[in-house]
Amino acid sequence: MNHLVKTSKNLLLNNSNNNVKLLKRGFASEAQVASVMAHADKREAERLERKKRAIEASKREDTRSNGSKLMEKFKVPRIIDLQDPQIQKEDPSILKNMERARKRIKEVDMRTPRAADPKYQDKYKYTSGVIIERFPSLNPLPNEIEKTYMESYERLQEIVRRDPIRFVSIVEDLPEFKEESRDKKDENLQDEFEEDFSKFTPESRETEADIKNDRKSLDRQLDKSLYLIINKSGSRYDWQFPSTNWVKGESMKNTAERSLRDSLGSNWKYFIPSQAPCGVYKYNVEDDVQELIKAQGIKEFFYRAHYFGGNFQINPKIVKDYLWVTKDELKEYFDEDYYNETVKLIFDDCYYAYVKTSQ
Secondary structure: HHHHHHHHHHHHHHHHOOOHHHHHHHOOOHHHHHHHHHHHHHHHHHHHHHHHHHHHHHHHHHHOOOHHHHHOOOOOOOOOOOOOHHHHHHOOOHHHHHHHHHHHHHHHHOOOOOOOOHHOOEEEEEEEEEEEEEEOOOOOOHHHHHHHHHHHHHHHHHHHHHOOHHHHHHHHHOOHHHOOOOOOOHHHHHHHHHHHOOOOOOOOHHHHHHHOOOOOOOOOOOOEEEEEEEEEEEOOOOOOOOOOOOOOOOOHHHHHHHHHHHOOOOOOOEOOOOOOOOEEEEOOOOOOOHHHOOOOOEEEEEEEEEEEOOOOOOOOOOOEEOOOOOOOOHHHHHOOOHHHHHHHHHOOOOOHHHHHHOO
């Protein structure tokens, strides 16, 4: 009976002539028919109201800017102002995250020494540095986990590719069913191929520069990225990435390119892929240095660059020495604070192996 009542409701909503038929046949009572009809009238009234509002909205003049119309038409995500009360109302977690961020910023500010002279408070001198990278030319050797995975994968593939066992194949492999003149030539060819392959010796992954540990050479650590570091005259650090001071009127990227030209010359090729820096390192300096630079500290903006060949023309007035080192070797040369801030801006070597295999 319930199934019939449900069926009758659907029919009543779509065709009012069925009301009388269902009522006469006894499939629904008068109260059920009246309830369904009231529901249908309510839905029809709501539909007419929506249609009326849509017509009125289309007649109103759209005072929005063309940019807002385009953003709505092409569903361009809008920039969210986290301080907007409406946004905070839509997502209550925003307030919690902002409060947590303010707390962390306050903790960092408490640990950061304040400027000795109030006139230099929150004033910083800007510099721009470049992380120059020579890409690896060999895939890195697999670690233990990768070796175990590849062995398991190869065993699985052997099982998947194995031909199904058939009785005919078993019979054909019996000696009495083999042809006497069968494939002597093919067997000889196979022996020749195996003999030729046995003579092949792959090139060593270790170069002469690796043996001598020549860290000025690019012909070393071919399965890893190398990064250029310099020993700069007059710098607070013994070793660092190439950098120079920002001059008013030029962009930070122009400052980064100028630091490379001034330190290493122009007879080599490089590429800085982004107009924006990949990171910023902010630190305060000693009182005597503050008086010298008229600022509380320094903000150094770092750009990533790719080395594509050429020879350096070292400027001895700026650069005392230079080295090409791996990510792990940076710790041997950098100060602790400088290393902790810059190592986060460098990819692991396994990243490039993933990029090559996924292409």
